[in-house]
Amino acid sequence: MPNSVPKLIVRKTRWWNSKWFDVLQLFVFMVGLVWVTFNGANQMGYNWQWYRIPQYFYEIIDGDFYFGPLIEGLFVTMEITAYSIFITLMVGLTTAMLRMSNSLSGRLLAWLYLEIVRNTPLLVQMFVFYFVLGPIVNLDRFWVGVLCISLFEGSFASEIIRAGILSVVKGQWEASYSVGLAQTDTYRYVVLPQAVPLMLPPLTGVIINLIKHSAIVSVIAVFDLTTQALDLIAETFMSFEIWLTVAGIYLVMTITLSVLVSFLERWVRQRS
Amino acid sequence: MPDNAISTETIIQIERVSKWFGDFQVLQDIDLTVRHGERVVVCGPSGSGKSTLIRCINRLEEHQSGRIVVDGNELDYNTKHIHKVRCEVGMVFQQFNLFPHLTVLENCTLGPMRVRGLTKKEAKSQAMEYLERVRIPEQAHKHPSALSGGQQQRVAIARSLCMEPRIMLFDEPTSALDPEMIKEVLDVMIDLAETGMTMICVTHEMGFARTVAHQMVFMDEGRIVENAAPEQFFSNPKNERTKLFLSQILSH
Numbered sequence: 279m280p281n282s283v284p285k286l287i288v289r290k291t292r293w294w295n296s297k298w299f300d301v302l303q304l305f306v307f308m309v310g311l312v313w314v315t316f317n318g319a320n321q322m323g324y325n326w327q328w329y330r331i332p333q334y335f336y337e338i339i340d341g342d343f344y345f346g347p348l349i350e351g352l353f354v355t356m357e358i359t360a361y362s363i364f365i366t367l368m369v370g371l372t373t374a375m376l377r378m379s380n381s382l383s384g385r386l387l388a389w390l391y392l393e394i395v396r397n398t399p400l401l402v403q404m405f406v407f408y409f410v411l412g413p414i415v416n417l418d419r420f421w422v423g424v425l426c427i428s429l430f431e432g433s434f435a436s437e438i439i440r441a442g443i444l445s446v447v448k449g450q451w452e453a454s455y456s457v458g459l460a461q462t463d464t465y466r467y468v469v470l471p472q473a474v475p476l477m478l479p480p481l482t483g484v485i486i487n488l489i490k491h492s493a494i495v496s497v498i499a500v501f502d503l504t505t506q507a508l509d510l511i512a513e514t515f516m517s518f519e520i521w522l523t524v525a526g527i528y529l530v531m532t533i534t535l536s537v538l539v540s541f542l543e544r545w546v547r548q549r550s
Numbered sequence: 551m552p553d554n555a556i557s558t559e560t561i562i563q564i565e566r567v568s569k570w571f572g573d574f575q576v577l578q579d580i581d582l583t584v585r586h587g588e589r590v591v592v593c594g595p596s597g598s599g600k601s602t603l604i605r606c607i608n609r610l611e612e613h614q615s616g617r618i619v620v621d622g623n624e625l626d627y628n629t630k631h632i633h634k635v636r637c638e639v640g641m642v643f644q645q646f647n648l649f650p651h652l653t654v655l656e657n658c659t660l661g662p663m664r665v666r667g668l669t670k671k672e673a674k675s676q677a678m679e680y681l682e683r684v685r686i687p688e689q690a691h692k693h694p695s696a697l698s699g700g701q702q703q704r705v706a707i708a709r710s711l712c713m714e715p716r717i718m719l720f721d722e723p724t725s726a727l728d729p730e731m732i733k734e735v736l737d738v739m740i741d742l743a744e745t746g747m748t749m750i751c752v753t754h755e756m757g758f759a760r761t762v763a764h765q766m767v768f769m770d771e772g773r774i775v776e777n778a779a780p781e782q783f784f785s786n787p788k789n790e791r792t793k794l795f796l797s798q799i800l801s802h
Contacts, residue, residue: 452610453647453706457661457713458637467660471651 324518331519334510351506352527358424358492358502359531363485365428370435375465377440388436395433400494403430408498423495423502431488438480442473475546482539486532493528503527556764557586561717561748562607567616569602576602577613578772584717584765589749591759591780594769595795600752603769604719607750608639621716637665640710644722646702648694654681654705655690658712666713673712680708684738700731704738711742718742720751756800760784768792 293299319326334346345353376388395403407426408419417425446469454464493504507524511517562584569577576599584590592600605611606618609625609632618625620635649657658677662668668676681687684704686697694702703723710718720739724732736758743749743762753759759766759780766783768776768791776783776792787793 449643449645449647450649452641453643453649455610455636456608456639456641456643457709458633458665459661460633463664467664468649472649 319518326519327516328519330514330516331523334520334523347506347510348503348523348527351501351503352531354420354500355489355492355502355504356531358420358427358495358500359485359489361424362428362431362488362492365424366431366435366484366488367481369428369432370439373432373436374440374443377436378443391429392433392436395430400426400430400491401497404494404497419495419498419500423492423498423500427488427491427495430491431484434487435481435484438477438484439473442477443469445476446472475543478539478543478546482536486535489532489535490528556588559586560584561586561588561621562750563617563619564603564607565617567603567606567613567618569599569606569611569613576772577606580616580772580774582767582774582777584748584750586716587746587748588764589743589747589762590751590765590767591763592750592752592767592769593754593756593759593795593799598769599772600769601721604641604721604750604752607717607719608636608641610641637713638715639717639719640713640715641719642703642706642710642721642723644725646694646699646706646726648702648706648709650694653691653693654686654697657694657705658709661709661713677708677712680711681705683711683741684708685734698731699727700734703727703731703735707735707738707742717748717750720749720753722752722754724753724755754799756784756796768795770795 334348336346336349337344373388373391376384377392379385404423404426407422411417412419412422450468450472451464454468459467492502495502496505496508499505503524507520511520514520560583562582564580564582567577567580568575580603582590582603592603594600602611606613606625607620613625621638623631623634623638625631625635648654649660652660655674655677658680659668659670659673662673662676663670678687678690681690684707686701686704686708689697689701689705694705697705707723723739724735727735732755736755739749739751739758740762749762751758751762763780766776766778766780767774768783768787768789770791776787776789778788783792784796787796
């Protein structure tokens, strides 16, 4: 048979590779998970009282609007987070610059800080800050919490910032110096604008960790979301509902942040 | 080309300069005097220290002994002196080193605005002037990555000129270019030479050297082994190493 056209190989999609089966699998898994939870709770005789949860978000008493303890706690958590993000980035940038500086004592200080913070538990650091540093410099517990979390996350941020700065090639520094720019201007106008887009995704990870780790301030009785939840459970014994709700609130916070940063990333990429 | 008058005024004085990278001595007792308006071409085999030498002139490298005086400012540990020298000395790199996140125009205005204190408007009009001189004003609003190598190098020259330097250093400006782009860059450099700019060029473009150089410097193993006027350098080199180098580089 001359000029035979080779037979086209058609791969049929098998039913177990189809999209529908994929979705079905997820559905069955989720239903199973929910069933296991509720069945388990029923068997131990847990009394679900979801209807009592909304009042912990807000209450309207005599026509006046009040935030419930969960929202108040959320505000505190957000406040801690906001301050900590700022301080974390400052600490990270400073440490990164110290580590790359010519000053021997600067490098030593940065190294010492990184080793101590990375090699001790965050919980222990929080206690050291609260019981030792707090009384010495007369810091209230809110700021003890903020500082401790910032210094902890700052150590991770500093490595990311350092890697970002080092990824800018040497020629860029030299070009900047050769047109007479000082070191600070070189950082500000030449190096950081190129390094920041690279740092953004891993720094988002640090900030999400920061939000999650902020729950640890509950051990020094700062009234954040987690502390409020602990108190509510002590009063109401609704541990299932409240913990699930609190986890949901943290999830909403971190996912919102991720989405915002992905927009920011797109904006930065378009600009450059 | 018409020979500009070189003044007798010394603008760069290099005296017994040595430099080591670890145990390796890259520069050995270098002496070199450059007068105002003079054009010096430095050549030599790779690893001979020519780039290191000109990078010492604006302190991208630090010399360890000897003295370098640029336009009355000695390069020592005083950062003010270093800053002054960098403001007066422009540099063009082999790899162009344009700022990729800025447009061509912004590349040219950053230095003047931050260092010389020009307003945005002043810096822009000045940048356009120099971009016209290197013949690419129409690319002003593009980013460097959109330009060819030759165009990028011309922008790099314009960026340096925007600082209105008294001296220009060229570190193998055409070595990273495709052959057909070398000429456009050399043409711009010849134009610049005609304005009477003091220039030090590390290059292997011997045709260019013959056209513009007042002083030819040949380096080998960290020393200046021959320093002569171009006529003598090309027709009657004294040093054996220079002869060998020239025969290799000019033979084809």
